[in-house]
Amino acid sequence: MENIVFLIFRRMRAPLLILVLTYSIAILGLVLIPGRDADGNVWHMDFFHAFYFVSFMASTIGFGEIPYEFTAGQRLWVSFSIFFTVVVWLYSIGTVLALLKDETFQHALTERRFARQIKRMREAFYLVCGYGQTGEALVKSLTDRNQHAVVIDILQDRVNLLKLENLREYVPGLCGDARLPAHLLEAGLNHPRCRGVVALTNSNEANLKVAITSKLLHPEIEVICRADSHDIEANMASFGTDYIIDPFDTFALHLATAIQAPCLSLLQDWLSMGHSDLLKDPVYPPCEGLWVICGYGRFGKAIYDKLIREGLEVIVVEANPDTTGIPSTAFVMGRGTEANTLMEADIERAAGLVAGTDNDANNLSIIMTARELNQDLFVIMRQNRKDNDPVIEAVRADMVMLPSEIIANQIRVLLGAPMQHQFVKLVLHQEDEWACELISRISALVTSHAPEVWEVAFTEEDSHAVCAHVRRGEQLTLAQLMIDPRNRETNLPCIPLMLLRHNEWVLLPDPELSVQKDDHFLFCGSHYGRDRMEWTLQNENALSYILTGEARPEGWIWRRLINKGAT
Amino acid sequence: MNPEKVLFGFFIVLALTLNFGFFVGDLDNPDHHHVYELFAVIVVNLVATILKFGDRTQMGAVLLATSLVAMLQLFAAALVWTMVVHVTGTGLTSVAMASIVSLSGGAMLANVISVILLIIETVMLRR
Numbered sequence: 001m002e003n004i005v006f007l008i009f010r011r012m013r014a015p016l017l018i019l020v021l022t023y024s025i026a027i028l029g030l031v032l033i034p035g036r037d038a039d040g041n042v043w044h045m046d047f048f049h050a051f052y053f054v055s056f057m058a059s060t061i062g063f064g065e066i067p068y069e070f071t072a073g074q075r076l077w078v079s080f081s082i083f084f085t086v087v088v089w090l091y092s093i094g095t096v097l098a099l100l101k102d103e104t105f106q107h108a109l110t111e112r113r114f115a116r117q118i119k120r121m122r123e124a125f126y127l128v129c130g131y132g133q134t135g136e137a138l139v140k141s142l143t144d145r146n147q148h149a150v151v152i153d154i155l156q157d158r159v160n161l162l163k164l165e166n167l168r169e170y171v172p173g174l175c176g177d178a179r180l181p182a183h184l185l186e187a188g189l190n191h192p193r194c195r196g197v198v199a200l201t202n203s204n205e206a207n208l209k210v211a212i213t214s215k216l217l218h219p220e221i222e223v224i225c226r227a228d229s230h231d232i233e234a235n236m237a238s239f240g241t242d243y244i245i246d247p248f249d250t251f252a253l254h255l256a257t258a259i260q261a262p263c264l265s266l267l268q269d270w271l272s273m274g275h276s277d278l279l280k281d282p283v284y285p286p287c288e289g290l291w292v293i294c295g296y297g298r299f300g301k302a303i304y305d306k307l308i309r310e311g312l313e314v315i316v317v318e319a320n321p322d323t324t325g326i327p328s329t330a331f332v333m334g335r336g337t338e339a340n341t342l343m344e345a346d347i348e349r350a351a352g353l354v355a356g357t358d359n360d361a362n363n364l365s366i367i368m369t370a371r372e373l374n375q376d377l378f379v380i381m382r383q384n385r386k387d388n389d390p391v392i393e394a395v396r397a398d399m400v401m402l403p404s405e406i407i408a409n410q411i412r413v414l415l416g417a418p419m420q421h422q423f424v425k426l427v428l429h430q431e432d433e434w435a436c437e438l439i440s441r442i443s444a445l446v447t448s449h450a451p452e453v454w455e456v457a458f459t460e461e462d463s464h465a466v467c468a469h470v471r472r473g474e475q476l477t478l479a480q481l482m483i484d485p486r487n488r489e490t491n492l493p494c495i496p497l498m499l500l501r502h503n504e505w506v507l508l509p510d511p512e513l514s515v516q517k518d519d520h521f522l523f524c525g526s527h528y529g530r531d532r533m534e535w536t537l538q539n540e541n542a543l544s545y546i547l548t549g550e551a552r553p554e555g556w557i558w559r560r561l562i563n564k565g566a567t
Numbered sequence: 568m569n570p571e572k573v574l575f576g577f578f579i580v581l582a583l584t585l586n587f588g589f590f591v592g593d594l595d596n597p598d599h600h601h602v603y604e605l606f607a608v609i610v611v612n613l614v615a616t617i618l619k620f621g622d623r624t625q626m627g628a629v630l631l632a633t634s635l636v637a638m639l640q641l642f643a644a645a646l647v648w649t650m651v652v653h654v655t656g657t658g659l660t661s662v663a664m665a666s667i668v669s670l671s672g673g674a675m676l677a678n679v680i681s682v683i684l685l686i687i688e689t690v691m692l693r694r
Contacts, residue, residue: 010621017617024610031603047606048649 007108011099015092022088026054026081033073043068058085110175111186117172118188123148126415127187127194129178129210130201131158133386134226136165137408138198143169145416152178152187154201179209181217189218196222196242198411204232211241224414226407228298245410247403252302255380255399259285259310261432263439268424270442271524272413273450279443283398286378289351292317294336294366296324299356299382299401315345337365342373352378355397360388367395419455419522423498426507438495438508445493445525453497454530456521456537463537470517476547478521479511485535485542488549492532494525578615579630579685582637583678585611590675594668595661602648608671609641612678626688633681640674 030050037043045053049067056063057078070078099105125148128135132153139149139162151173153159159173176183178201188194197214199207207225214223224243227233233244258265266282273280291307293300296318304327307314316327317336334341336355347353353370355363363381370377381397383389392400413421427435442451460467469476484490499509500520509521523533535542544550585608592599616634619627644667651663 006621006623013617013620016620017614020610020613020617024606028606031606046652047602047645048653 007105008099011095012092015088015095018088019092022081022085023051023054023058026058026085027051029077029081030054030074033071033077035068035071035074037068045074054081054085057082058089060086060089114172114174115186118150118186118191121148121150121188121191121193124193124195125150125188125191127152127184127189127197127214129153129184129197129199129206131162131173132200132202133404134200134407136161137386137404138200138411139171140165140167141408141412142415143167143171145412147416150174150187152176152183154178179206181213184210184213185217189214194218194221196224196415198415199223199225200407201226204229208232208236211236212239215239215241222415224411243411243414245407246302247401247406248299248302250406250410251299251401251403252306255285255303256306256310257428258283258399259287261435263432263435264427264430267427267435267439267442270439270450271420271424271453272409277450278448279446279450284378285380285399286351288312290315290346290349291352291354292336292342292345292347292350292370293354293356294318294363295355295357295382296321296327297356297358299358300324300354303354303356303380315350317341317345335362335366337362337369339369339373342366342370347373347377350374350377352380354380354382356380356382356401358382358384360384360392364391364395367397417453417455419498419500419520420453422500422505423507423522426498426505430507441495442524445495445529447526451524452527452530453522453524456523456533458515458517458519458521465540465543466515466537467517468540469543470515475514477511478509478513478515480546481515481533481536482511483536483546485532485539485546488546492525492529494523494529494533496521497524498522575618576685578611578618579678579681582608582611582615583675583682586637586671586675586678590668590672592668595665597659597661597664600664600668605641605645605648605667605671608674609638609645612637612641612674615681626684630681630684633677633684637674637677637681640670640677644668644670644674 027047027050030045030053031047033045035043035045053066065074126142127150128139129152131139131151135151135153139151142149146169148169149171151159151162151171153162153173153175154177156175159175162171162173174183174187176186178184178199181189184197189197197210199210201207201210204227207227211223211225214221222242223240224245225236225241226247227236227244228246228248233246236244254265254268257268262282262284266280269280287310290313292315293304293307294317296304296316300316300318301324304314304316308329314327315330315332317332317334318324318326319333319335321331321333330345332341332345334344335357336342336345347370353367355366355370357363357366360383363383367379367381370379379395379397380399380401381392381395383392383400383402386402386404413424445451456463458466458470466476466481478496482492482494482496484492496509496511497507498521499506499513500522501516501518523530536546537543585604589600589604589608612634616631616638619631619634622628622631647663647667647670648659651657651659657663
């Protein structure tokens, strides 16, 4: 606020001074020059009339010569002063208008508006630094779940984009450098409602700076960072960054899981999808035979390491081995977009192909060329830009890796559903058969769309009816909770995935288990199931119907009547 | 020597001296107080006020406040003058003159404070 006032004052100093000086010269001249009144007597204009006359003369309104017609001397003076007062008047008006359109001034205004919005935040929010593809996807999925976010980006264009986006919650955006602590503070780093900081800029250094600033200035909050170099990851981990997400490693791990245990990876896929997405079919990457990796960059290296660890035969194709380095196994120099390079890499007998360069056009070309040489290839494509979606869909790769989506998805689960995150982590230690069984149970519940995953906490606030029931010392089993409150003959389409009780995780809890207060459950199932269960949790009548099969009298009079009848 | 400071000091002191020049004389005698002097006082005070704009220090804020007070008083004086001469037509009676001059006296007090502050600031600067 003060900034703006001072800015105006400073800028207005010169024009105002000149305005005052010219006005006083013009007024003084009019007062000094003798005129004549209607009777021809010598008459001196007074200050009041001179001020009045100059005011309308300078603004070129022009009411004529008042109060008496001017003499030649007065007219001479007025014709001079018209020019300089009008010029000065236009100059000072112009300065004010220029000031209003001035970028510094506008920036000061928007910053002030932004700061006020942040101060008024009444709900928990996440501070997202960097509104690129990843940031966009993350903010969208956060707001779709009614969570709040604040965005900082260094480019004004991207912040403008945020305003055009049709989001469910209002997301304030600031154009500024997230590396500067001042901007982070302005965006609410110190705000008591700030739950976490997510650093998603495309520069590792910037993310590092954001992480360290946040950890120092507000140590209690969660810090989640994107990083794609192992050095930076180690650096971030050293000062306690809560989660570091490397899209390439994440995807490579996913691929390795898919090779070893296709059901496990499908289960992970299904649970982490948005519930409006269509269900994916399982993918079966070949677990033996030759793999050709085109591009030995960060992505290629991550995949290479995993495949080698799986004991597969790998040939790498890379155009610039000087910058990327050379793997210890077979290596072919070239881009992979030409048939002869691919032939050299034995594409004809290969089982899998990874098109992993940082150029979408090259990746597409690699896939097309390779398919001509070998039709049965399992193809993994690295997609670099989200806006290439239509072409990439057309090429029908078996797996597509889009870094921004991977990061956004992971962070969404991390922030929105911590239990789900824990579940996916625990599942990795299970056998593939276990996952296959669970997959078939889930697919019986849902149709073409991904299952919904939700958490249930048995607290007074979230499940009033259940808590009241348990407090009365009565038993309630998990299976009873999964009865449809509309018709107790049927069960709700849902599966309890996990239980958190006294800091212990239990996978697939037994339905006959009786629930306790402060239990946390993770369910998956259809939207209908989630809706109905909410009803049971909160509404005592629905719960008693489930347990007894009778609708309890709701009103006071009815309760009295029933009680009387009983005694 | 800073030319900005010279100009600043010049206008603040000039505002006071002109104000004093208008103020001296019999309180209710129109012959002792000329309208040109009042005009000069107002113009110089306006300039001094504008020069004080945009100073972010505490001293600057108080200086600006005193100037605004002086301006308010002087505008009131000019308004009274215009009213009695042109609007009501009673002319410069001794009552009207006394109120004009006392208003300008108040403005002078504000100007004195301005100058004192200026002196204090200069002394504290020690260079």
